[in-house]
Amino acid sequence: MPRYVAKRLAQSALAVFLTLTTVFVLIRMAPGDPAYSMAGPLASTEDLARIRADMGLDQSVFTQYLLYLRGLIHLDLGTSYSFQAPAFDVVLARLPYTITLSVAAIVLTTLVAIPLGVWMARRADTRRELGANVVTIAGQSMPDFWTGLMLITLFAVLIPIFPAAGFTTWSSLVLPTVTVAVLQIALISRMVRREMVGAFTSPYMTVARSRGVPERELIWRYALRNSAIPVLTALGTRFASMLNGVVVVEVVFAWPGVGSLVVRALETRDYPLIQATVLVTAVLAVLVQLLVDLCYPLLDPRVRLGKGTSK
Numbered sequence: 614m615p616r617y618v619a620k621r622l623a624q625s626a627l628a629v630f631l632t633l634t635t636v637f638v639l640i641r642m643a644p645g646d647p648a649y650s651m652a653g654p655l656a657s658t659e660d661l662a663r664i665r666a667d668m669g670l671d672q673s674v675f676t677q678y679l680l681y682l683r684g685l686i687h688l689d690l691g692t693s694y695s696f697q698a699p700a701f702d703v704v705l706a707r708l709p710y711t712i713t714l715s716v717a718a719i720v721l722t723t724l725v726a727i728p729l730g731v732w733m734a735r736r737a738d739t740r741r742e743l744g745a746n747v748v749t750i751a752g753q754s755m756p757d758f759w760t761g762l763m764l765i766t767l768f769a770v771l772i773p774i775f776p777a778a779g780f781t782t783w784s785s786l787v788l789p790t791v792t793v794a795v796l797q798i799a800l801i802s803r804m805v806r807r808e809m810v811g812a813f814t815s816p817y818m819t820v821a822r823s824r825g826v827p828e829r830e831l832i833w834r835y836a837l838r839n840s841a842i843p844v845l846t847a848l849g850t851r852f853a854s855m856l857n858g859v860v861v862v863e864v865v866f867a868w869p870g871v872g873s874l875v876v877r878a879l880e881t882r883d884y885p886l887i888q889a890t891v892l893v894t895a896v897l898a899v900l901v902q903l904l905v906d907l908c909y910p911l912l913d914p915r916v917r918l919g920k921g922t923s924k
Contacts, residue, residue, distance in 0.1 A: 618903070618907070621903050621906065622903070625899035625900075625902075625903060628895075628899060629892070629895045629896055629899060632891060632895050633685070633888065633891060633892060633895070634678075636887065636888060636891045637678060637681060637888060638674075640882075640884055640887055640888075641674055641677075641884070643882075645882045646661070646882065647668060647670065647694055647881070647882035647883065647884060648661045648664040648665045648668065648670065649661060650694075650880075650881045650882050651664055651694055651881070652664055668694065668884075681888070685892075688701055689701070690885050690888055690889040690892065691884075691885030691888075691889075692885060693878075693883055693885055693886040693889075694881060694882075694883045694884075694885070694886070695877060695878070695881045695883045695886065696886070700883075700885035700886045700888070700889035701889045701892075701893075703874070703886060703889070704871065704874065704886070704889045704890050704892075704893050705893070707869060707870055707871050707873075707874050708870075708871060708893060710780060710868060710869050710870040710871075711855075711856065711859070711863070711870035711871040711872065712856065713786065714786065714789055714790060714793065714855070714859065714862075714863075714868060714870060715793075715852060715855035715856050715859070717786055717790040718789075718790050718793035718794045718797065718855060718859075719797070719848065719851065719852045719855065721790055721791070721794040721798075722794045722797040722798050722801055722848070722851070723801075723848060725794070725798050725802075726797065726798045726800075726801035726802040726805060727801070727802075727805055727837075727844070729745070729749075729798070729802040729805075730801065730802040730803070730804065730805020730806040730808075730809060731805060731806075731809055731832060731833075731837065732745070733745050733746070733802065733803075733805075733806040734805070734806045734809030734810045734813065734836075735809075735832070737806070737810050746803075749798075749799040749802055749803055750799070751799075752795045752796060752798060752799035753796060753799035753800060753803075755795065755796070756861075757792055757793070757796065757859070757861045757862050757865070758861050758862075758864075758865050760792045760795050760796075761788070761789070761792040761861075761862055761865040761866060762865065764788045764791060764792055765777050765778075765788065765865075765866075768787075768788060769788065775787050775788050776788075777866075778866050778867035778868075779866075779867050779868075779869070780868065780869055785866075788866065789859075789862050789863075789866045789868055792862050792865070792866070793855065793859050793862050797851050800847070800851070801844065801847055801848065801851070804843065804844060804847055805840065805844055808840035808843055808844060809832075809836055809837065809840055811840075812835070812836035812837075812839050812840050813836060815836075815839070817835065817839075818831060818835060818836060821835055838912065841912040842909055842912055845905055845908060845909075845912065846905060848905075849901055849902060849904070849905035850902075852901055853897070853898040853901040853902060854898075856894060856897045856898060856901065857871075857894040857895075857897075857898060859872050860872035860873070860875060860876060864876055871890055871893070871894060874886070874890060875887070875890050878890065
């Protein structure tokens, strides 16, 4: 296990490094000038040249990259053009809001999607399951921004129960969480349904039934446990993507998280802020994936990490 963890950490570090390098190159190839974004349309050529020199943008891309790597070693990703503060600190200040929203959404997804998927599997090819399928497909088809706007209209305007935007009280978390979770519930419940239907027809289930194992134990101890690994993988992947910033939802609800920060950084061509955001979210994503991998042997003892095979 320690050898496997060390190998995965090395792979993750390489993945993060390549991601940061790719982002560094791409944002400098993209159209737009950070100096122009800061100075405005009335700036003179001399003003733009001075601002570029202050930002270090007058140097070659290779020199900028070397300076970036040197700062990366010390977690000094430069000063945000927009906030005039260390970019890393700006991202860390916003990160708790995104983590809170992501954790709330993945918990709600897990609590709803797994029982719903099991319910659908037990009623496979029935009218009830068909109705549930229609609902999940509808949830999967609705864009996040539309779901968010409908929830705001219904529960913040017509029936003013929850705040429409921002984070003032914990009730502000409800609408963004439901908006994020709707799509995830639709996806995960359909996956659980598919895996459980396959498990119900497996030989070990037939043997367990012949031995008189109660139906509840068959479902939750045998079938669900043997379906847990693909479901856990999907939940981990969705959670990692949420930590990367639920951009649309955060913008719709004016949520002060990383996603809305990325939008502002892109609008202003704030290179240090973009790079700091990518670093933090990439590290979180690979750590979540590593944690998911380490959970596999707990769910299925046949899995042996680091062996390359399952027994």
